[in-house]
Amino acid sequence: MRLAVLKERAAFETRVAATAETVKKLVALGLTVAVESGAGVLSAVSDAEYQAAGAEIAPDPAAALAGAGIVFAVQAPEPAELALVPAGALLVCIAGAFGNPELVPTLARAGIDCVAMEMLPRITRAQAMDVLSSQANLAGYRAVVESATAFERGFPMMMTAAGTVPPARVFVIGAGVAGLQAIATARRLGAIVSATDVRPAAKDEIKSLGASFVGVEDEETAAQRGAYAKEMSEAFRQKQAALMATTVAKNDIVICTALVMGRKAPVIVTAPMVESMKAGSVVIDLAADAGGNCALTQPGASIVTPNGVRVLGWRNWPGRIPVAASSLYARNLLTFLTTFWDKDAKAPKLPEADDIIKGTLLTRGGAVVHPQFLPPQAA
Structure with missing residues (x-):
């Protein structure tokens, strides 16, 4: 059976769905692996390395996909490439179907079997193939590294003969995988860290990493269960907004990570909150791809507000650390297939x-x- 690995063409995408390491293991399964030329360039994997691992290098998508029974991709292929996928092939990728309502019916019409890796259930046996966790972990780390670069006062307390530089104050919104990694990384860099989440279980996790917990605790938060936060009521959002307003103003760096599966990201940091921050402060929005947690986020861009606050709303945060992100993602897909x-x-x-x-x-x-994607009459 032939397995094709495509070069990603989506904007801001730097990752690849297989590495030389995973190609060797795919070949060992008995697969013929075809990698589109240049697929791994942005992740520091050359065509020569793929060849040495046993892959065939295809000059274009059509050559890679010819006769393929399995297709590995990071994001769902663009329409031009999708049209080249043979009927009956298995496509394994981060489909993003909630944000693209035409994708699922298109796949069905084309006779393509599609596995959406972002929809893995949070169960023990799926952990090693959990693409959201592996990528979010890197995103949380990268968020802190980029905030440290953008923040012009320094992270740790530094005592010198000329005086003392105070530690940065970092506030993390959302304590999922990305948020917890952001807390841990900011703590390692010497910042004073606080964090919030609507899920009660997150409070102990936040404290275990040495950060202080900030949050509204009521009956609604007590009902939150599972790895993903559920959408909250308007009354809760008003209480949360009041608390966020005072907390954001006290911090130098705000890292936003709050997502609701299948929905637009909730706006938590409003424009007046950003206006209350000191000049030189930084807002990092990891939810930019889903619209952003900050009202001023411009997805794909870095802006400086009139009061001197930098808002970073880069798209595809894991893709900003592509070598590590591709390595983990490729292992996730390999684990799925071997399972x-x-x-x-x-x-x-x-x-x-x-x-x-x-x-x-x-x-x-x-x-x-x-x-979740059946047409109304079939649901």
């Missing part, structure tokens, strides 16, 4: 009753199969 690999048939076997398959399979055999 469902039939050694005798030398092909993937995706049992419909398996919780991972039920959670991630969008289309199969020319039909939409995921309950």
Whole structure:
């Protein structure tokens, strides 16, 4: 069976879905691996390294996809490339179907079976293939590194003969994987860190990393369960906004990581809050791809407000550390494939009753199969 690895063409995308390390293991499964030329350049993997690992280098998408039974990609291929995927092939990628309503019906019409890796259930046996966690971890780290670069006063307390430089005060909004890594990294750099999250379980995690917890605690937060926050009521948002207003004003750096699965990111940091911050302060918005947690975020850009606050709203934060991000993502995909690999048939076997398959399979055999994307009459 042929497995194709495509060069990513989406704006701001620097990652690749396979590395030389994972290509060797894919070939060992009995696969013929075709990598589109230049696919790994931005992740520091050359065509020569892929060849040395056993891959065939294809000059263009058509050559890579010809006869492919499996396609690995980071994001869902662009329409021109998607049209070249053979019917019956298995596409494994971060589909982003909630933000692209035409994608799932298009995949079904084309007869492409698609696994959306971002929809993996949060269960123990799926941890090693959890692309959201692996990428969010790197995003949280990168957020702090970039905030340290943008902040012009220094992170740790520094005592010199000329005087003392106070430590930076960092406030992290959202204590999921990205937020917790941001807390840990900022603490390692010597900042005074506080954080907030609507999930009660996050409070202990925040404190365990040496940060102080800031948050509204009521019946609504007590009802929050699971890895992702659920959308909150208007009354809660008003209480949260009042607390955020006083907290944001006290901090030098605000790192926003709050996401709601399948929805636009909630706006938590308003324009007046940014206006209350000192000149030279920094807002890092990891939710920029979903619209942003900060009202002033311009997705894909860095801006400086009239009062001198820098707001960084880069898209694809994991892609800003592409070598590590590609390495982890490629291992996630390899783990998924090997978990469902039939050694005798030398092909993937995706049992419909398996919780991972039920959670991630969008289309199969020319039909939409995921309950969240079924047309109204079939739901």
